[in-house]
Amino acid sequence: MGDVDLTVIDRNDRPLSAVDPAFGSAVKSLYEDEFGIELITGASADRIDTTEDGVEVTYRDQTGETGVTAGEQLYVFAGRTPNLDGLSLEAAGLEDRAGWVTDTMATADNPRIFVVGDANGREPILHIAKEEGYHAAENIVATANGASTAPYEPIIHRIVFSGLSVYPFARVGHSESSAKAAGFDVVTATRQASDDGVFKVKAVPLGLAKLVVDAYSGQILGYLGLHHHADVFAKLAQVMIETGLTVEEIPDRAYHPTTPELLDGLLRETKATIENR
Template sequence: MSEFDYDLFVIGAGSGGVRASRIAASHGARVAVAEEHRVGGTCVIRGCVPKKLLVYGAHFAEDIHDARKFGWEVADCKFNWDVLRDNVLAEVDRLEGLYGQTLDSHKVTVFKTRATLIGPQKVRLADGQEISAERILLATGGWPFVPEFPGSEHAITSNEVFHLDKLPKRVVIAGGGYIANEFAGIFNEFGSKVTIVNRGDTILRGYDEQIRDRLLQISMTKGIDFKFNAPFQSIEKNDDGTLTVHLENCDAITADAVLIATGRTPNTKGLGLEDVGVELDEHGAIKVGDDNQSSVPSIYAVGDVTNRIQLTPVAIREGQAFADSVFGGKPTVVDYKNVPSAVFSHPPIGAVGMTEAEARNKLGSIRTYTSDFRAMKNVLAGRNERALYKMIVNAATDQVVGLHMIGPDAPEILQAAAIAVKAGLTKADFDATVALHPSMAEELVLLK
């Protein structure tokens, strides 16, 4: 008999925690997981899945308009926020159930409550129950960061945006990252007046400059307003329920809702980490090595709580690598090079590898290839919106080191192209591939 109640106790049943639990259990480990919110974590419950469903819903605004150019007699349509919201939340419920079934089918014990560390190999549940485990995995993810300023309590975050009682006519969104730009596109297509307020002068830091400039241009053309170098001073709630947003270097803005999208921080507060000696970095993230092990040998961490790359597929890979390494006898290390990413803005962005600036700094001699074009569908629809594809090539080796795209279905196209970048293929390999015509993706093999 083991001296521990479980071989593995996981705190957090998000994407990384669920994958680690399932794989560890399949290797024969006795596994338990504690989740204080809902099984599925940020991505399934209040992140990428419900957001993508809203993105799909928002696209119908342009599709219905464009359909008339393609011969469809479309009557004037009215958008019903309540219907979309409720259908999205129902889908979230369904997915949560499937995640629960997965854990149950692998005989993983689920405690639907908060758990905190009280020792290197012991946790305490909210009801006071203490449980021991040979190893503990922290997979508590991230949490929206809300700056402190007067009236910040009147704002919402991406956690609450999916539950709005009604669609706001005017929305102020704080931030310039992917969450801010994605929800700006969503609300704008639904008919809301959208203003993005950024304390700096750049949107989408980390993405290629040409691509983010193109999104800014298109977003402004669509009617989204941008305020740069305008930090929040306060939010005032008015007698009629509206909000007045006071900004530096900018006139006050009246809105029906304010969405704070200024980034996410590792969810490590109140877990008892400091008490057991788990080291954190300056951002509050858990320090781990390539093997996902923390400064305490029996405690590991995966996903956004480690603040390496805050993407769901990365958390899943880390959870799998941890379980295979520790319980499956298959030492595995996650490769963080050339991880593809997307921004589901309107239009969307896909990217993998180095930006032009990064490549120049690292490689020195590079070649860049671009294709700036209107998608065939946009031409017939009379829509002037242009796509932009960009390829970065190491001049010394001809290897493609970066691909950056903005345009219809860019993430779908980029996923396949990312395989080529990951494999280290060359510009000549792209050139030797016959184009699939007519398609937008063929531009990748026709770049000159």
């Protein structure tokens, strides 16, 4: 199969719209510059027509201007919603309105019915489905024993297989904005992958990473990375964040030249900012 010309129409201003704009902008440039993909952002598809050669999509940008793009094939990525039709939830007195499954995995309508995985519409990914299952089982036992149930509140651990997974995006824990919204006073450091020569040597010089740290305790609250091996760094970040380590406690000593030098740089910079405050 030869090359495929691709045009993407996205309603958001940039990809990865839920995190710091720098990451979405980096992904956008990556797709445009390295993959030759045309990204039309901040635009909503208004109309689809079939043509002799395929399809034509009419879209409208935020200023109200319309545009048309044509292609042989159309793929629609509109997210996923659980298919609950046919389960007769109403027979059990349940209605799948917003918030119908609580954070203990029990339904709001009936505390003896638990719903885990994609069906509850909370976070449709595999590791969450599995953990929710374990968690619900504990809450079911607690309910049977008349004990109180506990909420399932995982620390965010997300990976997007962007850039053919050569440049994945990873987020573990807080972003800067979510940490601030949660009441933390934070210091952050951002480094470009190109700040460390090893990424260039491995021919993967693009991307960036950011560390979010509690300004007082130095506890590591979040890591965001869009760079080669960011998915591997996510496991490292999970250990640092979920065990509550501080920047002081992490040895600043990666083997040179290896990609975790990027992390050392982030630790060094956040540590220095905290010391100089």
